[in-house]
Amino acid sequence: MASDSDEPGYWQPATGLETAVTLLPFVLFSILYTLEALAYATGTPELPYSWQSFYRHLSVYLVALTGLGIGWVRRFPRWSLGYVGLVLIYTWWLHGLVLRGFTLFGHPVNRWDWLVWTALLAVALVATLITRSLSSLVDLAKSIWHDWSRLSFILYGALSWLALGIILDTGPWTDPVAILPQVFCAALFFVLGVLPFLHLTFAWQRGLALQGAFNLAFLSYVAIAVIVSGRADVDWPILAYWFLFLLLPGLLGLIRRSYGITGLTQ
Secondary structure (H helix, E strand, O other): OOOOOOOOOOOOOHHHHHHHHHHHHHHHHHHHHHHHHHHHHOOOOOHHHHHHOOOOOOOOHHHHHHHHHHHHHHHHHHHHHHHHHHHHHHHHHHHHEEEEOOOOOOOOOOEEEHHHHHHHHHHHHHHHHHHHHHHHHHHHHHHHHHHHOOOOHHHHHHHHHHHHHHHHHHHHHHOOOOHHHHHHHHHHHHHHHHHHHHHHOOOOOOHHHHHHHHOOOOOHHHHHHHHHOOOOOOOOHHHHHHHHHHHOOOOHHHHHHOOHHHHHHH
């Protein structure tokens, strides 16, 4: 997995605009969760579960859907991969969310269930009508086959959002004093982890950089808990599972090598 020396990286370091567009969803959900952690720190614990918070989540979801749609039309360039992961995990979260007092066009909605997937299907339909084919999905599959770090970035976009949500949900009940620095530091590492993905040459470098950023985010979470309270209540099996999950795309590189495919194409 770490022997790509015979495969020159086929992408150039990202431009400033591409970097900004790639970072956008990570910055937005990092700010969202940091604001909710701040609500606990300032003594207003009801804020993270208010309608105001829910609508902020929906705003980030709409941004992610827009990025996914544009990326689909443009055949999933690397900047769009984080949007793919974020939309999938966000839709899954909304699918199981219980709503009380929410109305849609005047009708009460207690659970969205399968209805929330219609937004994703609508984006897929519009993008397919614009491109007049499913070739973008084929291009995405081919690009992942030739460069497994792209799948790593899709998973990174999903798991970093999910990890911040879990830190926020568990932190106030175990250590409310530490929750703000924990969420802020973890979010910072998740955002910074995007940069090496856009600038490193080889797939194994990009994959390990994403893994490293994810691990640093959780290490900061544990370290702050230990400093503040002298203990760290961490679900280590879940952390180990995610650690292995982020490494799984590297198996594609090994499989591809077993077929004798070494060249990378745009």
